[in-house]
Amino acid sequence: MYAATIAGDHQVANYSVQLAHGKQLLLNRPKVMAIINLSSDSFSSQGRFLETQKAVDYACQAVADGADIIDIGAEPTNPSIHSPASEITELERLVPMLEALVPQIKVPISIDTSRPEVMQACLEMGAHLINDVRGLCMPGALNVAARMNAGICMMHMRYPDGIPDTGLVFSNKEYLSEIKNFLASRVESAIECGVDPQQIILDPGIGYGSFGKSTQQNCGILQNLAFFQDLGYPLLIGASRKTFIGEILQHTEDKRVAGSISAAVVAALQGAHILRVHDVRQTVDALKVARAIIDEGKINE
16 A cells, blocks of 8 residues: 655555564554664663663653654674674663563564574563564574564664675665665565564665665665665664764764754655654654645645
């Protein structure tokens, strides 16, 4: 089904994504996913959420500010910069958070992890969606998703071992095709493992380092989201405070809020269904204004 969304004249499909525990996520407008990273060395949180109650309070405030999804991670997702946390460390960070948060909020909870054992434990505790930067490539990950009927977001990460191959050079067109082909192959693998197509969300993987995209290529992805839409699945975009924004603005991470909001609005205009952000209230406000301008500014002929 198609409907005119914030993208205006650009027609974008509506989706209803099947999540764990019988929950559905209706993507009839761009939805905002709030980032909460429980890692001590996250580039953004910088240890702000090591105390469970602070993290829970932040999540509840994000929902009050308009977040449609809460995304919780417990390890840095760029292995080219940080050593990954162990499975035990991940669970030690995630379990208390879920115990406290699940009874308090009604919006879906997403877990940012690549480990099947962590996925299983968190889904059993009440999480609804798995958001994996490694595209659920670890053995057993897709089986967990299928068994638990969980929503999954599969992202393209070019260097999952964290070691970029600086000898590889691609044109933007070649690079977009590489991403699209990878995502298509992950969809095929997921369905073969018993994942229902309605459980699937795709992410082209905005980012530098192990994500493997230059500033120009990140801009190219955002400009060409329509190229990925014919895969037939909703798209998640996580551009918030990323290195490419810093390179454009020559700003450190803490000064990239305005740039991040600009990227989110552009992504929405290009047809993104979910926007993964650090600055929830500001992004929600920007999307409301953009939507109002598009809806109210139409001229009836």
